[in-house]
Amino acid sequence: MFVRMIGKAFLRQWKKMLMIAFTIALGASLATAMLSVMMDVEDKMNQELKAYGANITVVPKSTSVISELYDVDDENISGKYLKEEELGKIKTIFWAFNIVDYTPFISTQVKLDSGNEVTLTGTWFNHHMDLPTGETLDAGIASLRSWWTVDGEWIDEQTPGSEKCAMVGSGVAKRENLKVGDTLHVEGKKDALDLTIKGIFDAGGEEDDLIYVPVDTAQQLGGLEGKIDSIEVSALTTPDNELARKAAKDPSSLSVSQYETWYCTAYVSSICYQIEEVVTDSVASAVRQVADSEGQILNKTRLLMILITILSMIGAALGICNLVTASVMERSQEIGLMKAIGAHNPAITALVLTEVLCTALIGGVAGFYAGIGFAQIIGHSVFSASISIRPMVIPVVAVLVALVTLIGSMPAVRMLLNLRPTEVLHGR
Amino acid sequence: MSLLELKNVSKIYGNLHALDHVSLKVEKGEWLAIMGPSGSGKSTMMNIIGALDKATEGEILLDGEDISKKNARALTDIRRDKIGLIFQQFHLVSYLTAVENVMLAQYYHSIPDEKEALEALDRVGLANRAKHYPSQLSGGEQQRVCVARALINYPEIILADEPTGNLDEANEEIVVELFRRLHMEGTTLVVVTHNPEVAEVAQRTIVLRNGRVDHETVNENFTGKIKHITLQ
Numbered sequence A: 001m002f003v004r005m006i007g008k009a010f011l012r013q014w015k016k017m018l019m020i021a022f023t024i025a026l027g028a029s030l031a032t033a034m035l036s037v038m039m040d041v042e043d044k045m046n047q048e049l050k051a052y053g054a055n056i057t058v059v060p061k062s063t064s065v066i067s068e069l070y071d072v073d074d075e076n077i078s079g080k081y082l083k084e085e086e087l088g089k090i091k092t093i094f095w096a097f098n099i100v101d102y103t104p105f106i107s108t109q110v111k112l113d114s115g116n117e118v119t120l121t122g123t124w125f126n127h128h129m130d131l132p133t134g135e136t137l138d139a140g141i142a143s144l145r146s147w148w149t150v151d152g153e154w155i156d157e158q159t160p161g162s163e164k165c166a167m168v169g170s171g172v173a174k175r176e177n178l179k180v181g182d183t184l185h186v187e188g189k190k191d192a193l194d195l196t197i198k199g200i201f202d203a204g205g206e207e208d209d210l211i212y213v214p215v216d217t218a219q220q221l222g223g224l225e226g227k228i229d230s231i232e233v234s235a236l237t238t239p240d241n242e243l244a245r246k247a248a249k250d251p252s253s254l255s256v257s258q259y260e261t262w263y264c265t266a267y268v269s270s271i272c273y274q275i276e277e278v279v280t281d282s283v284a285s286a287v288r289q290v291a292d293s294e295g296q297i298l299n300k301t302r303l304l305m306i307l308i309t310i311l312s313m314i315g316a317a318l319g320i321c322n323l324v325t326a327s328v329m330e331r332s333q334e335i336g337l338m339k340a341i342g343a344h345n346p347a348i349t350a351l352v353l354t355e356v357l358c359t360a361l362i363g364g365v366a367g368f369y370a371g372i373g374f375a376q377i378i379g380h381s382v383f384s385a386s387i388s389i390r391p392m393v394i395p396v397v398a399v400l401v402a403l404v405t406l407i408g409s410m411p412a413v414r415m416l417l418n419l420r421p422t423e424v425l426h427g428r
Numbered sequence B: 001m002s003l004l005e006l007k008n009v010s011k012i013y014g015n016l017h018a019l020d021h022v023s024l025k026v027e028k029g030e031w032l033a034i035m036g037p038s039g040s041g042k043s044t045m046m047n048i049i050g051a052l053d054k055a056t057e058g059e060i061l062l063d064g065e066d067i068s069k070k071n072a073r074a075l076t077d078i079r080r081d082k083i084g085l086i087f088q089q090f091h092l093v094s095y096l097t098a099v100e101n102v103m104l105a106q107y108y109h110s111i112p113d114e115k116e117a118l119e120a121l122d123r124v125g126l127a128n129r130a131k132h133y134p135s136q137l138s139g140g141e142q143q144r145v146c147v148a149r150a151l152i153n154y155p156e157i158i159l160a161d162e163p164t165g166n167l168d169e170a171n172e173e174i175v176v177e178l179f180r181r182l183h184m185e186g187t188t189l190v191v192v193t194h195n196p197e198v199a200e201v202a203q204r205t206i207v208l209r210n211g212r213v214d215h216e217t218v219n220e221n222f223t224g225k226i227k228h229i230t231l232q
């Protein structure tokens, strides 16, 4: 009987029910889109921001001040290099999990056939690491310089013979008239080699005047075995606060508890500090702007999405409130009659709420699918990537829709409870 | 013991005494008509007897039980279990068929039983209209559905507030005939009417004026005989 009544009431009020379903669909679709984007945005933003390169650079202590300021090149300063064997330790620090990528650099001057001198830099392209934790990581400039346009292809360190390959900057390639596949003869301080040009890259900056080769190759040419110039690290960080700024100046100025908080938070300064702890005689410093904004943009975007979700839910609740109240008002005689023939308030409330909730279910499902569509549109237009829908979104949206429907129906239910049959049955 | 007894019942709206110290007894199986000019308090009295409204003062004993102090929930139970209501404006649920409207009363009372509901419709001569919607039924037919709905749960008393107010003479005759049959079966009936012809067939008539019982007449000629009207 209950089902029959709901079915028939539905058919009779289908226009109103359609409106309710539509209102809910609208709210649910926005909520779904925003929540999906929000849950996925962290990854998307990280990918996006990682594309801007490293946010921490590590250099030897003795050169950090001088070379950064005066760009001198004095090979006689002792401790000018970092140790290659210590590179792996970076993935063992407390915040190792937040370190998403890093790569070493070792530069040396080489002479080409034309007689011109060029800087040749050894680095990782897609260096495969098996970490002590059992994880694996493919690190290198292939991912740290994802914005490069490459003619040819990236060097793949996993293929044999890669140590005889080079990637040439577009500036060098133009000057020397080099093409992908050419053999390039280079003469270093210690050795000379024939390298195959795997790719020509356009970085849109100073790097276009460089030649990149695997680390070993550069070390061999320059006689710099086991040595590293600098390291670039890409790490996920928490935005700086007062504590982080104080610590960045001098970690020893912190009290013990402050120190612990700081050390155990992924501030860029604490990650730098921890890198310095494991790499001998090194200075790690933040490439400020990127590191800071990374966390902040994320937080702000998230806040915006939450706000839109809340507003859309409030909007839906108001819409439902109007529609359900109108529906109950229209049916006041029928409700009065049910009360007169012995229906208790809960029974009538259940009837009305079931109707509305069924409508909400239909609207919610439709809205959910529309929301997935919205999320993809947002994903493609803002992050140029599709948003993967987390299963978590389903229960969250379901609960939101149910809550909003119930809250929106409250005034109508109150009206229904207060409705006195004598007021509607005698046509007064 | 009377089935229904009102003791000094008043209903006061502001300073208007819609009912003013009314006392009344209705015996089991009795057929009572209530008459009176518009605004004399007939509907007010029916609402109070029907447990739809509460009296401002006085006692209402239904089946020996004082219902004047009961809360809304208990009154709903009383309406459901003991009272059958018939209104001037029918009040059928427009999206339910005739038989479903009858089953609605069963549903809130206990469990819907389509067979029994169809039997009730048969008793009011509407067996072949069971699957019609109210909009497809004439006024008289709609009121007969209401009668079927009122009697489906075997109430102690059937209260009808101007049941023939919206009907033409032929349909009025049919409804009156239904009341006659219900009376023969022992149902207690209280019928408010403006129409002397409808009042005339009852056993007893009370006339209200300004919220008081003005006078009372007993139908000397009351026979309770069924006239042979075909209900189709």
Ligand SMILES: Nc1ncnc2c1ncn2[C@@H]1O[C@H](COP(=O)(O)OP(=O)(O)OP(=O)(O)O)[C@@H](O)[C@H]1O
Binding pocket: B013, B016, B018, B036, B037, B038, B039, B040, B041, B042, B043, B044, B045
């Ligand atoms: N809810 C109310 N609030 C205020 N006054 C009311 C209310 N209900 C009824 N009254 C008043 O009580 C008086 C009796 O009303 P009631 O409906 O009982 O009259 P009635 O005899 O049924 O009249 P009619 O024959 O027109 O149906 C009227 O004066 C009416 O205006």
Ligand SMILES: [Mg+2]
Binding pocket: B042, B043, B044, B161
């Ligand atoms: Mg009246």
